[in-house]
């Protein structure tokens with residue numbers, strides 16, 4: 001199994017979190033993480049956990065202490081930059097400081113948007129609250145003994161590189177790794193993990209993948225995983241290419257009749273143009289095309305950073321930019 005693997009737990013009842021961690025400890029995870037970022041009403045509303053926990057830093061501190069006492073690995077928190085009206089940088093600092101004082105938590109993964117707990121869906125909560133990367137970079141500056149992983153809206157290898165150069169311990173890429181695996185993920189192993197021979201064509205990736213997928217089919221019981229499960233991560237591999245929609249529809253139609261992932265791919269890939277299937281990996285965006293541009297006065301002043309799109313949609317009254325992400 002590939003490592004590191006982090007287990008995320010969710011909850012607000014400290015003894016239950018402690019018990020869950022104790023049970024999980026036997027499974028060899030590399031880190032245990034507490035969810036303080038989910039805005040879903042099912043979680044933050046009825047369950048009173050997820051992002052809502054950010055409103056009670058002491059509870060999170062005690063929960064993290066209990067989690068740490070019940071496992072042999074480091075612990076971390078995944079959170080937003082704030083919740084509803086509790087959105088100031090000071091409140092975020094209080095949260096980080098309280099949790100780090102009450103527990104051995106030294107790693108925070110921060111989705112650089114606040115959560116809005118009432119009135120918008122979890123999906124809208126990943127789009128509507130503006131990204132404020134400056135909060136994360138300010139934390140990196142203000143808490144040098146703590147590791148911060150930056151998350152939210154990061155879509156290119158050049159951005160990852162830039163964030164690491166600016167002191168982020170890690171960069172978490174969520175939707176982009178699923179939505180554009182070819183232009184983004186295909187470069188990650190070579191750019192960040194030193195793999196010498198990156199993938200060359202999608203046909204080559206699929207040849208390797210079908211062998212892996214067929215070897216794990218039903219490994220954990222009937223349909224666990226199923227062919228549908230194993231093919232799902234591939235569905236955006238041809239994103240924005242000619243024939244991509246037709247291929248996805250062909251997969252959908254054929255998945256019930258196939259006995260293996262290799263059979264499914266054999267039946268459906270012919271709908272894609274040969275040149276798409278065999279086209280070489282485009283080069284990653286180079287860092288000079290895609291940097292976080294840092295103003296000379298950073299980091300002694302409040303930081304403002306945004307994407308080019310956001311910059312274009314800015315009202316004139318918005319604050320002056322000190323950092324601009326040229327995506």
Ligand SMILES: Cc1cc2nc3c(=O)[nH]c(=O)nc-3n(C[C@H](O)[C@H](O)[C@H](O)COP(=O)(O)O)c2cc1C
Nearest residue numbers: 035037078111126151152153154172173174175176
């Ligand atoms: C379908 C979906 C499910 C998610 N589930 C979780 C989750 O269980 N725990 C969590 O901490 N974040 C979860 N997230 C949030 C992501 O971890 C991430 O913070 C968010 O998508 C922003 O990053 P991105 O802009 O790179 O996608 C989920 C996101 C999506 C799209």
